[in-house]
Amino acid sequence: MSYQRILTIQDISCLGQCSLTVALPILSACGHETCILPSAVLSTHTAGFKGFTVRDLSEDLPAISAHWKKSEMYFDAIYTGYLGSIGQIDDVKNIFKTNAAVGCINIVDPAMGDNGKLYPAFDVAYANAMKTLCAEADILLPNITEACYLTDTEYRECYDHDYVMTLLEKLYALMGGKGTVVLTGVGYDAETTGVSVYADGAEQYYPHRRISRGCHGTGDVYASAFVGAFMKGKNAFESAKIAADYTLRCIEYTQDDPAHWYGVKFEPVLRELMDMLKA
Secondary structure, X not given: OOOOEEEEEEEEEXXXXXXHHHHHHHHHHOOOEEEEEEEEEEEEOOOOOOOOOEEEXXXXXXXXXXXXXXXXXXXXXXXXXXXXXXXXXXXXXXHHHHOEEEEEEEEEOOOOEEOOEEOOXXXXXXXXXXXXXXXXXOEEOOEHHHHXXXXXXXXXXXXXXXXXXXXXXXXXXXXXXXXXEEEEOOOOOOOEEEEEEEEOOEEEEEEEEOOOOOOOOHHHHHHHHHHHHHOOOOOHHHHHHHHHHHHHHHHHHHOOOOOOOOOOOOHHXXXXXXXXXXX
């Protein structure tokens, strides 16, 4: 693909290696013009830090969108991450309509939960509102927990391939029987995890080594690397594989540093991501 202009909409955690502070450098390293729309500004992310500050930017979103439209600036892809409220979900749906270039690809990471639970800021009403945004996605990037909330399916820690296929088919139906579902965190044993990519009734699965230590922000690293690869011309399965391999490398690079508990050191291995895109 030629030089692409990508808009990513999510919060800024000023310290913590997640959300926009991950998406902007990763997408830029992939060779894309990366524009940002912050949904909120936080001093740090909310996992493990106490006393963090938050400034909600909901009131600014419509005005920024209107200025872009007036300036005739449109986007080849719009990639959403963590959104702070149902109102912001509605704003993003309007941005999909207002600020998209012809052929724009809408990519939704419905960042709202993990390990069977919604994040503390969200409730079932938010999850139901997120369904309406996912219905407008061309590519959907949920984890197992988010998939369950989006499809009203019981969450299971242990499952088989039939369970995963049920989630994929329900998500695909939510999207109107179009586009691509990329389901992350799909593991069938204790040693591996992976990603399932589903479109047009067909699934492809890519397994990789599971690392027991969890790291905050890896979902954002994965989604950003996926978007960067896909908009570089890789297909969905190739992009899913590249994003998984890169995220694994970020965790490997970080896991022996206990002082770096709040995120992953994704920056030193950006060159490896760039090399993966050349393959």
